[in-house]
Amino acid sequence: MxxxxxxxxxxxxxxxxxxxxxxxxxxxxxxxxxxxxxxxSTRENNVSAGAEFDVNGFWEARAGIRTRNDPRQRQTSLRESRLQLGIERTGGAVNLKLTGDLLYDDVTDSHDIDLETGEGFIDLREAWLFYRPADRADLKAGRQVLTWGTGDLLFINDLFPKDFKSFFIGRDEEYLKAPSDAIKLSLFSDAMGLDLVYTPRFDANRYIDGSRLSFFNPATGTITGREAIVKARVPDDWLDDDEVAARLHTNWHGYELAVYGYTGFWKSPRGADPLSGQAIFPQLDVVGLSGRGTLGPGIGNAELGYYYSRDDSSGSDPAIVNSEIRFLVGYEQEIAREMTLGLQYYLERMQDYSHYRNSLPAGDPARDHNRHVVTVRFTWLALQQNLRFSVFNFYSPSDADGYLRAGVSYRLDDNWTLSSGLNQFYGDEQHTFFGQLEDNSNIYAAVRYGFGSL
Amino acid sequence: MHGMRVNMQLTSRAAHYIIGAVIVFLQMLCICQSYAATPSLEEIIRKTEHTAYYLGKDGSAHVKMIITDSQGRERKRRFTILRLDEQANGQDYAGPAGDQKYYLYISYPSDLKNTVLLVWKHPASDDDRWLYLPALDLAKRIVASDKRTSFLGSDFLYEDISGRDVTADTHQLIETTNDYYVLKSVPREPDTVEFSEYTMWIHRQTFLPVKVEYLDKQGKKYRVYEALAVETIQGYPTVTRSRMQDLALRQESIMEFTRIKYDREIPEDIFTERYLRNPPRELLR
Structure with a gap:
């Protein structure tokens, strides 16, 4: 046997x-x-009734160093430990979500909690209520991350706050988006949807101020870092310094079309007080449109926006940025299995350029009439999609500068992820968009443990 | 006398057997007739496609996926899937397969929690696909030209989940067994796929594909699908547990379906950007 x-x-x-x-x-x-x-069947088929609470999040440690010497900054670009906790209530008449990061950041000088800038031990990412007041209406109120538009890491009609500091020093890409404290009302008909976002007090970008990243300060004509952090005057009067953003969108057989409007302020300090010289956020109105859909074997998108700089409508005030036309067109396609290639062309065209040139103080470096940017994204997934390799390059032929973002991440299992990457800025001149950041080039590595119920 | 009795007994037993055999034969005939006297190849293919992907006018299920690699390490996925047929794939099973919409909400692992995949499936052309990333509130359009890419890092491919266009292959009925129609299928455009042919065992009564074996370009078996458990839900025979093995990588993925429901009258607007950004919680339960 x-x-x-x-x-x-x-x-x-x-x-x-x-x-x-x-x-x-x-x-x-x-x-x-x-x-x-x-x-x-003996398997679980029971459906629980009523509202459900759910907790999930992650812990991560992240560190990075500068690859170039910048005497204005610490050599360590990133050294932090972060615990994110998210609590979500679903299934009730009102749903809610609360997501906060407990952050120990060794590089920053200030640990005072500032929920607007995300500085300090707590970065509150989300705190919102969601409610359906009618069949065809959604309402989301509170702190929330908001995104729309068609660009890939390029934004024209998306005027919600960005966190360029986090983006450039090597934090996870989700931190490019800073939260808004806003009310979003969405109305729907069979043919289209309308989003209205009201921000009762202006939410600025988490802009580059010299504290973590050195930049070209046009006021002094030099690269500025921690020794002279820019303290911009942020419009902060409730209901007076407010923002309204709107989007009307439709999906026609898979082709998405949208029209946008915005009234508020430039999201980064693009002006200066002529008397004090303090950086300010001039007023801004934007109208635009976008389209996205299948094009040949891939996906094409195009977006246009007119930026009306209300405080300098003639373009003759040298202290305030001129109006601009912004345009982008993009295409993405699979080039081999698990490999995609994306290309974008982006244009910023200054209005009233002759006024700008005539009013520009002698000796100040002049911007070009047109700023052209070309981006390339290459993504490759391997090892059952557990290994992800991504390269994104911005290159501006008009500014003769660029920015290379490369990253690799590997999922060890359902909880652990290792990642590493580089942020490389390059350029011929120190005053151009990416060229000014050259000394901030860095590499980083991170380990993350995610948790949540199965 | 004694011998005769024995003979008599034998004779009566033989008669019994003969009558029994006749009854069985008649029954078999009846069954064969109820099987519609061997359906045509076209009919088998259409009915199989229908039972595999188009049951009811809509459907939903909770899915647990376990991916086990060659070293025995497990990765898990949990998601809820909603499906809506754009036009009923008619009872005559004729004509091309209809467009469908899929809404897929991921609840595990935690880094993918609240991620939503929305697919507008067009069997004859490229699908429209959107991915919603909640941390960025980003409704992203994703390219879908290659339907033979891994689904959520598992051994299942997108095409296994939403169905391969039956007109992309030429099919041949190579055998009919007691339980199965056995079909051999060869791709019309071999350069677009990684297999050279596949064999499918289709259950004759339900038209459910019970096993599919894929051969690679060298003619070697490298990928095997199996339906491991079937339940009849609201009258529809439904695979509740299935497995895809990758013999080359020596790993496998198992899918388990629970809370399966059909004909829920899922509204079409669920499959739009509105619900991509704010999941329809009641339907996902």
Missing amino acids: ISATPSGILLLIIIMYPLSASRAGEAPPLPAGLGSGQST
Whole structure:
């Protein structure tokens, strides 16, 4: 009796294995539930009623160093530990979400909690209520991350706050978006949807002020860092310094079309008080449109926006940025299995350029009439999509500068992820968009443990 | 005398057997007739496609996926799937397969929690696909030209989840067994796929594909799908547990379906950007 002993079974399997493996085309036995025996389900089919609470989040440690010497900054670009906790209530008449990061950041000088800038030990990412006041209306109120538009890491009609500091020093890409404290009302008809976002007090970008990243300060004409952090005057009167953003969108057989409007302020300090010289956020109105859809074997998108700089409508005030036309067109396609390539062309065209040139103080470096940017994104997934490799390059032929973002991440299991990457800025001149950041080039690595219920 | 009795007994037993055999034969005839006297190849293919992907006018299920690699390490996925057929794939199973919409809400692992995949499936052309990333509130359009890419890092491909266009292959009925129609299928455009042919065992009564074996370009079996458990839900025979094995990588993925419901009258607007950004919680339960 060989079948009675484990070694006997093993022997049998070994003997039989080549036979069964080489004989392609063996009829399978009927699975449970087909044929004679009717299977009865013993598996979980119970549905809980009422609201549910759910907790999830992650812990991560992240560190980075500068690859170039910048005497204005610490060599360590990133050294932090972060615990994100998210609590979500779903299934009730009102749903809510609360997501906060407890952050120990060793690089920053200030640990005072500032929920607007995200500085300090707590960065509150989300705190919102969601409610459906009518069949065709959604309302989301509170602190929330908001995104729309069609660009890939380029934004025209998305005037919600960005966190360029986090983006450039090597934090996870989700931190490019800073939260808004806003009310979002969405109305729907069969043909289209309308989003209205009201921000009662202006939410600025988490802009580059010299504290973590050195930049070209046009007021001094030099690269500025921690020794002279820019303290911009942020419009902060409730209801007076407010923002309204709107989007009317439709999906026509898979082609998404949208029209946008915005009234508020430039999201980064793009002006200066002529008397004090303090950086300010001039007023801004934007109208635009976008389209996205299948194009050949890939996806094409285009977006246009007119930036009306209300405080300098003639373009003759040298202290305030001129109006601009912004345009982008993009295309993405799969070039091989698990490999995609995306290309974008982006244009910023200054209005009233002759006024700008005439009013520009002598000696100040002049911007070009047109700023052209070309981006390339290459993404490759390998090892059952557990290894992700991504390269994104911004290159501006008009500014002769650029920015290379490369990253690799590997999911060890359902909880642990390792990642690493580089942020490389380059340029011929120190006053251009990416060129000014050259000394901030850095590399980083991170380990993350995610948790949540199965 | 004694011998005669024995003979008599034998004779009566033989008669019994003969009558029994005739009854069985008649029954078999009846069954064969109820099987519609061997359906045409076209009919088998259409009915199989229908039972595999188009049951009811809509459907939903909770899915647990376990991916086990060659070293026995497990990765898990949990998601809820909603499906809506754009036009009923008619009872005559004729004509091309209809467009469908899929809404897929991921609840595990935690880094993908609240991620939503929305697919407008067009069997004859490229699908429209959107991915919603909650941390960025980003409704992203994703390219879908290659339907034979891994689904959520598992051994299942997108095409296994939403169905391969039946007109992309030429099919041949190579055998009919007691339980199965056995079909051999060869791609019309071999350069677009990684397999050279596949064999499908289709259950004759339900038209459920019970097993599919894929051969690679060298003719070696490298990928095997199996339906492991079937339940009849609201009258529809439904695979509740299935497995895809990758013999080359020596790993496998198992999908388990629970809370399966059909004909829920899922509204079409669920499959739009509105619900991509704010999941329809009641339907996802």
